[in-house]
Amino acid sequence: MSTAAVVAVSPVRRAVARFLANPTTGIGIILCILVALSAVLAPILSPHDPIEQDVIAQLSPPSATHPLGTDYFGRDVLSRILWGGRISLIVSLTAIAAAIVIGGAIGMISGYIGGRLDNLIMRVMDVLLSFPSLILGLIVVALLGPDLVNLVVAIGLTAIAPFARIARAPVLALKERAFVEAGRALGYSHARILFVHILPNILSEVLVMGSLWMATAVRTEASLSFIGLGVKPPTPTWGGMMRDGFENILDAPWLAIFPGIAILLLVLALNMVGDGLRDATDPKLRAE
Amino acid sequence: MIGFVVQRLIAAAPTLIAVLTLVFVIVRIVPGDPALVILGDQATPEAITALRARLGLDRPLHEQYFEFLFASLTGDFGTSLVTGRPIVSEVAAVLPHTLDLTGAAMVIGTAVGVPVGIWAALHRNRAIDVAARILSLLGLSFPVFVSGIFLLLLFALHWKIFPVIGNANLADPVDRIHKLVLPAITLGLVMAAYITRVTRSAMLHVLSEDFIRTARAKGVPWRAVVWKHGLRNALIPVVTVVGLYVGILIGNSVLTEIVFNRPGLGKIIVGALNQRDYSMLQGLMVIYCFLIVVVNLITDLTYGLIDPRVKHA
Numbered sequence: 250m251s252t253a254a255v256v257a258v259s260p261v262r263r264a265v266a267r268f269l270a271n272p273t274t275g276i277g278i279i280l281c282i283l284v285a286l287s288a289v290l291a292p293i294l295s296p297h298d299p300i301e302q303d304v305i306a307q308l309s310p311p312s313a314t315h316p317l318g319t320d321y322f323g324r325d326v327l328s329r330i331l332w333g334g335r336i337s338l339i340v341s342l343t344a345i346a347a348a349i350v351i352g353g354a355i356g357m358i359s360g361y362i363g364g365r366l367d368n369l370i371m372r373v374m375d376v377l378l379s380f381p382s383l384i385l386g387l388i389v390v391a392l393l394g395p396d397l398v399n400l401v402v403a404i405g406l407t408a409i410a411p412f413a414r415i416a417r418a419p420v421l422a423l424k425e426r427a428f429v430e431a432g433r434a435l436g437y438s439h440a441r442i443l444f445v446h447i448l449p450n451i452l453s454e455v456l457v458m459g460s461l462w463m464a465t466a467v468r469t470e471a472s473l474s475f476i477g478l479g480v481k482p483p484t485p486t487w488g489g490m491m492r493d494g495f496e497n498i499l500d501a502p503w504l505a506i507f508p509g510i511a512i513l514l515l516v517l518a519l520n521m522v523g524d525g526l527r528d529a530t531d532p533k534l535r536a537e
Numbered sequence: 538m539i540g541f542v543v544q545r546l547i548a549a550a551p552t553l554i555a556v557l558t559l560v561f562v563i564v565r566i567v568p569g570d571p572a573l574v575i576l577g578d579q580a581t582p583e584a585i586t587a588l589r590a591r592l593g594l595d596r597p598l599h600e601q602y603f604e605f606l607f608a609s610l611t612g613d614f615g616t617s618l619v620t621g622r623p624i625v626s627e628v629a630a631v632l633p634h635t636l637d638l639t640g641a642a643m644v645i646g647t648a649v650g651v652p653v654g655i656w657a658a659l660h661r662n663r664a665i666d667v668a669a670r671i672l673s674l675l676g677l678s679f680p681v682f683v684s685g686i687f688l689l690l691l692f693a694l695h696w697k698i699f700p701v702i703g704n705a706n707l708a709d710p711v712d713r714i715h716k717l718v719l720p721a722i723t724l725g726l727v728m729a730a731y732i733t734r735v736t737r738s739a740m741l742h743v744l745s746e747d748f749i750r751t752a753r754a755k756g757v758p759w760r761a762v763v764w765k766h767g768l769r770n771a772l773i774p775v776v777t778v779v780g781l782y783v784g785i786l787i788g789n790s791v792l793t794e795i796v797f798n799r800p801g802l803g804k805i806i807v808g809a810l811n812q813r814d815y816s817m818l819q820g821l822m823v824i825y826c827f828l829i830v831v832v833n834l835i836t837d838l839t840y841g842l843i844d845p846r847v848k849h850a
Binding site for chain 1: 551552555556559563564671674675677678679680681682683686687689690694784785787788789791792795796806807810811818822825826829830833
């Protein structure tokens with residue numbers, strides 16, 4: 250009976266242990282680290298310049314000099330995939346970070362104030378939530394113009410409502426708790442109660458959602474680039490590369506296959522980590 | 538039941554107005570003059586003024602807003618700036634294609650997802666459950682244009698079982714179905730992955746409830762417990778997810794239509810983006826709003842069918 254020794258373990262350590270015990274989580278973490286490293290180290294790892302054209306090597310299949318082949322302009326696909334990972338990661342990380350901060354703040358304040366204002370804010374969030382996120386992103390980017398910042402704005406906008414919801418729900422219960430009342434009795438400001446005392450209690454839930462939404466953000470960025478609303482060429486993006494590959498699908502199928510695998514791997518890895526985090530922190534599963 | 542439907546319809550009205558307001562705000566909030574965006578930098582000031590007048594942009598904002606609301610609610614979604622035809626008729630011309638695709642995808646998603654989810658839940662942590670979990674995780678992670686292109690490469694270009702071009706002749710049922718198979722599978726598999734997950738976890742949750750134990754204890758056969766007591770209660774979250782999923786389905790159908798070169802709302806959107814058909818984009822957003830509100834209404838009504846308690850609440 251080894252369980253007897255685990256009695257005094259803190260919930261955090263128990264969550265960490267369960268998180269690591271799950272093999273899919275482990276694989277997900279390793280994959281995420283690999284993709285992140287390959288994007289960060291792209292200048293060192295890439296065998297060629299990602300935007301340098303070589304007309305003679307146009308559409309050449311995978312070979313020793315070009316392990317994943319070349320595209321229509323003779324650019325090395327492997328180097329472009331390594332560099333393209335940077336755009337995917339930068340856009341999705343910033344968009345989700347912004348959505349967590351803005352959406353989280355809206356949800357917390359709304360839940361803390363309560364009453365009619367809360368009702369109104371949540372109605373607006375429901376409306377935002379009910380709108381198809383890809384269509385919303387697509388129209389925002391189309392109206393603002395496709396560039397890195399506008400992509401972040403569009404993808405962040407589609408993710409604000411879910412974070413507002415996830416942050417609001419626990420605040421409704423927490424604001425009735427004794428420690429909040431104690432804070433008020435001590436004369437703390439609302440901002441201090443909300444962001445110093447309530448925030449730490451909801452942080453894990455919000456961050457778990459964040460990792461799952463990262464996967465969605467990567468997918469949305471790739472989809473928008475595939476439609477032609479991504480960061481402008483010649484900057485390599487995975488979705489943009491899929492678009493080029495799709496146009497040359499009869500002559501050079503590898504152009505679509507390799508970036509497709511890259512997108513799939515990153516989204517899969519993020520989903521695995523998100524799932525593992527959620528299972529590890531879910532109080533319902535903890536009770537089992 | 539009729540009372541329930543009327544009550545839901547009344548409840549849907551404010552949502553519709555709120556969504557329409559959102560569309561109005563999004564289109565107006567964008568910096569810059571839409572007339573300038575449409576006509577480009579080279580346009581003369583006269584041309585811009587004329588277009589602003591045509592779009593109604595020269596009038597006070599509240600007037601524009603109420604006119605937009607009134608027009609939308611009476612079914613007037615505007616006319617395309619490029620073709621000059623009403624947006625309703627542009628959309629009506631291709632809507633059968635999009636409905637074919639999304640309808641078939643929903644059927645595939647439900648027909649695969651619900652049974653697999655139940656099966657996995659009943660065999661928790663066994664090989665079948667692990668396989669279902671891995672496959673659904675994979676299905677959720679595939680961006681639909683990636684899986685679409687992969688399927689296209691395999692089944693249309695390599696094995697040549699299905700056609701590459703998806704412009705089906707609607708009058709010919711064989712051609713219509715033949716060209717629908719690959720796109721519908723592409724779109725349906727992602728949905729099946731979602732539904733498998735939700736069905737599995739809903740089923741697991743319900744099967745751990747006390748009333749299931751009671752039913753078992755009083756001697757109800759296991760089969761009846763699963764199908765009558767378990768599934769019926771597990772269906773509520775599943776229907777919720779199917780309803781919420783429609784938003785994702787609409788987005789994914791745009792990508793699928795591009796990959797398989799099918800006519801439909803997706804191609805209209807992309808065409809409008811390329812031609813800067815600002816009126817068309819706004820009209821399409823309004824149409825999507827109506828779609829979403831209708832789907833939410835259907836979801837609510839389905840609750841009433843599955844769970845009699847909802848109707849009387």
